[in-house]
Amino acid sequence: MTHSITQLITMPEGKTLEFKRDLSSPKNMLKTLVAFANTAGGRLIIGVEDDSKEILGVENPLDEEERICNLIADSIKPRLVPNVELTSFEDKTLLIVEVYPSGSRPHWFKKEGPEEGVYVRLGSTNRKADRELIAELKRGVEGKSFDEQALPDRTVDDLDFDAATACFEMHRKLVKKDLESLRLVAKHQGHQVPTVGGMLLFGKDREMVFPDAWIQCGRFIGKDKADIFDHIDIHEHLPVAVERVMEFLKKHAMRGADFSELRRKDVWSIPLTILREAVVNAILHADYSQRGAPVRIAFFDDRIEIENPGILLPGLTVEDMLQGVSKIRNHVIARVFRELDLIEQWGSGVRRMFKEAEAFGLPQPEIIEVGMRVRFIVYLANPLVLPPETGPGWDQLGTNLPTQLSTQLSTQLSTQSDVSVQRLLLAIKDGEKSSGALRSILGIKHRPTFRDNYLHPALDAELIEMTIPEKPSSSKQKYRLTAKGNELLATEQQGGVE
Numbered sequence: 001m002t003h004s005i006t007q008l009i010t011m012p013e014g015k016t017l018e019f020k021r022d023l024s025s026p027k028n029m030l031k032t033l034v035a036f037a038n039t040a041g042g043r044l045i046i047g048v049e050d051d052s053k054e055i056l057g058v059e060n061p062l063d064e065e066e067r068i069c070n071l072i073a074d075s076i077k078p079r080l081v082p083n084v085e086l087t088s089f090e091d092k093t094l095l096i097v098e099v100y101p102s103g104s105r106p107h108w109f110k111k112e113g114p115e116e117g118v119y120v121r122l123g124s125t126n127r128k129a130d131r132e133l134i135a136e137l138k139r140g141v142e143g144k145s146f147d148e149q150a151l152p153d154r155t156v157d158d159l160d161f162d163a164a165t166a167c168f169e170m171h172r173k174l175v176k177k178d179l180e181s182l183r184l185v186a187k188h189q190g191h192q193v194p195t196v197g198g199m200l201l202f203g204k205d206r207e208m209v210f211p212d213a214w215i216q217c218g219r220f221i222g223k224d225k226a227d228i229f230d231h232i233d234i235h236e237h238l239p240v241a242v243e244r245v246m247e248f249l250k251k252h253a254m255r256g257a258d259f260s261e262l263r264r265k266d267v268w269s270i271p272l273t274i275l276r277e278a279v280v281n282a283i284l285h286a287d288y289s290q291r292g293a294p295v296r297i298a299f300f301d302d303r304i305e306i307e308n309p310g311i312l313l314p315g316l317t318v319e320d321m322l323q324g325v326s327k328i329r330n331h332v333i334a335r336v337f338r339e340l341d342l343i344e345q346w347g348s349g350v351r352r353m354f355k356e357a358e359a360f361g362l363p364q365p366e367i368i369e370v371g372m373r374v375r376f377i378v379y380l381a382n383p384l385v386l387p388p389e390t391g392p393g394w395d396q397l398g399t400n401l402p403t404q405l406s407t408q409l410s411t412q413l414s415t416q417s418d419v420s421v422q423r424l425l426l427a428i429k430d431g432e433k434s435s436g437a438l439r440s441i442l443g444i445k446h447r448p449t450f451r452d453n454y455l456h457p458a459l460d461a462e463l464i465e466m467t468i469p470e471k472p473s474s475s476k477q478k479y480r481l482t483a484k485g486n487e488l489l490a491t492e493q494q495g496g497v498e
Contacts, residue, residue: 005089005096008045009053013124015317015369016042019050023064023071030075030109031119031126036099037080037107038129038137039121040317046095057092064095072097075111078104101315106137122311122369132289133311133372140314146289147197147330150186151209154194159184160237164202166443167239167340182339183332197332200288201238210288212309215241217248217297221386225298229386232453235446238283238333239340244449245279245297246272247419252299254384269384271360274353275304278365278376280342281349282308285329290372302383307375318367321350424454425463425481425489432467432478455479463488 003011011017018032023046036042046068047058058064065084072080083098106129108117118129118137129137139146161176164184168174179185184198199209206213215234221227230252234244254269282295287310298305312318313327326349328334337343350367357365363379427433427441435455444450458464463485467478481489 005045005087005094008043009048009055009089013050015121015123016040018042018044018124019048019053020044020046021049021056022046022058023068026071026075027109028126029068030071032121033072033080033082033097033099034076034107034109034117035119035121035126037076037082037102038105038118038314039101040312040315040320041099041101042121044097044099046097047092048094055090055092055094058086058095061086061093061095068095068097075109076107077110077114078107080104080107103141105141105314106134120311122371127372132287132291136287136289136310137314145197145329145331146287147195147200147332148183148186149196150188151194151196151199152188154199154209156185156192156194158204159194159198160202160204160445163237163240163445167202167237171339171341182336184336195332196288197330197336200330201333201336206237207235212291212294213238213288215245215283215295215297217245217299219248219252219299219386221301223300223302233449235449236444239336239342240443242276242279242283242342244453246276247423248297248453249275249299249304250419252384269382270304270380271356271362271378274356274360274362274365274378275306277349277353278306278378280337282306282374282376284333284337284343285374286310287329287372293373301385303377303379305375305377307370307373309373311369311372312374321367322354324351326350420453421458421461421463424458425485428464428479428481429486429489432480434478438479458485 008017013019016036020029023029029044029046032042032044036044046064047056048054049056065086069084072082080099080102082100085096085098087094087096106114106118108114109119111117115131115134116128118134119126120129120133120137121127136146156179159179161174161179164179165174179198180192183195184201185192186195187193194203196210199206200213203209217232217234218225218228219230221229230248232244232248234241234248236244249270250268250272279297286295286308290309293309295309296305296307298307310329312321313329316325316327334343343349354365357363357378360381362381365379366375366377368375368377423442424438427438433441435450438454439445439447439450442450442454444454455464459466459479461484462482464479465482466472467480468474468476471477
C-alpha cells in the first residue's frame with residue numbers, strides 16, 4: 001500500500017477510501033467494492049467507525065476474513081479478486097480489502113444484474129451507472145473512445161470541409177484524404193462515413209446528432225448563480241469555440257497596460273493562459289455520449305468555473321492528474337487539437353495550470369467531481385465586483401443587452417474589451433456590409449451567435465447602424481459605423497489594440 005495504516009486512518013473517506021465498523025450491512029459494502037473496481041480502485045477498512053474514526057477492531061477476524069471473501073465471490077460479477085488482509089493497529093485487528101482498477105469492467109452487484117447493478121465512485125459515495133456510462137466503461141477496457149465510432153447513418157457531406165480547412169490553414173493545407181488520417185471519417189461497409197469525433201468537430205448539423213455538444217457561458221453577479229449579468233450560448237465548431245469562450249471571458253475582465261517595455265503589453269485581471277488550458281481540457285475530456293447538459297463556463301466575482309459532462313476516466317484520480325498522469329477520453333478531438341496547437345504535451349496541462357497559479361500568486365485551483373461532471377475552479381487574485389447599479393436585468397434567453405449595460409459597454413469598451421464587438425467594428429470599418437458578408441469575414445456560420453454576440457450588442461451600444469432602418473428585415477440591409485463607433489475604434493487603435 002502506498003499509505004501506511006496510520007496515514008489511512010487519519011484520511012477522510014473519498015473516492016478511494018471507505019471505513020466500515022463491521023460487516024452488518026454487507027450490501028452497501030459490496031456496492032462500494034463494485035464501485036472501486038469500476039472507477040479508480042480503493043481500500044475498504046473494516047473495524048473503524050467512519051464518523052469518529054474510533055478504532056473498534058474486528059471480532060473473530062479469521063472468520064470475518066473468510067466471510068467477506070465468500071460474499072465477494074458470490075455477489076459480484078464478473079469475478080473480482082481483491083487483496084484481503086488482516087492488520088494490527090492499536091492492539092486491535094482491522095480487516096482491509098484493497099481493490100484495484102479492473103480490466104474486466106463493468107462489474108456489477110449480482111442481485112441487481114448487469115444493467116441496474118453497476119456502480120461507480122463519486123467522491124465518498126457510490127452512484128449507479130446509467131446506460132451511457134456502462135458503455136463507456138466497456139469502451140475503456142477495449143481501448144476505444146466514443147469519438148472514434150463511425151456514424152453509419154451519416155455521409156461525408158455532413159462534415160463542413162471548408163470549416164476544417166479554415167481551422168488548419170495556419171498550420172498546413174488540408175486535403176480530403178486527411179479526413180481519414182485524422183479519423184474524422186472511417187470505413188463502414190465499404191463506404192466512408194463521419195466518425196463521432198468528425199461530427200463533433202466539424203459537423204454541419206452537429207447538434208441534431210449531439211444536442212448537448214455546445215458551450216454555455218455566463219457572468220453572474222456576486223458569488224452564486226442567483227442573478228445573471230450576461231450570457232451566451234456558443235454553437236460554433238469546437239476549435240473555434242475555444243476562442244469564443246476566451247472572448248467572453250475577456251469581455252468581462254479588466255485590462256490594463258504595461259509600458260515597461262518598448263511595446264505596450266496588455267495585462268489582464270484574469271489568468272488567461274490557465275483559463276484557456278482549462279477550457280480546452282473541458283472540451284477535450286467532455287463525455288459527449290451523455291445527455292442533459294453542455295460544457296459550462298461560470299464567471300463569478302471571485303472565481304471562474306469550467307465544467308464538463310463526464311466523470312474522471314476509470315483508474316484516474318485528481319491526485320494522479322496533479323502528478324501528470326493523463327488519460328484521453330476523446331482521441332479524435334485530441335489529435336485535431338494537438339495539430340492545431342491547442343494542446344501541447346500530453347499530460348502536462350493540469351500540472352502547468354497549478355504551477356502558473358502559484359507563480360501568479362493565485363489561490364490553488366480546485367478539481368472536483370460534481371455529480372456526473374468534472375469542475376475546474378480558477379480563483380482570481382482580486383475580486384471583479386460588478387457595479388451595484390448593474391442589477392440582474394439580463395434576460396437569460398440572451399438576445400438583448402439592457403439599456404444600462406449598453407451604455408456601460410459603449411463607455412467602457414476599451415477597458416472591458418468586448419472582443420466580439422471590436423472584431424465587428426474592425427470588419428465594418430472600411431465600408432457598409434451585409435450581415436452575410438460580416439459573418440463571412442468573421443468566420444461565423446451560426447446566425448444566432450452572430451446576432452446575439454456581435455450584431456445586437458453593437459447596435460444597442462449605437463456603435464453601428466442600419467442603412468435601411470425603416471426596414472430592419474430587408475434583404476438589402478447593410479450596416480455601417482456610427483460616429484460613436486468610428487470614435488471608439490480610433491481610440492482603441494491609438495491605445496495599441498492590433
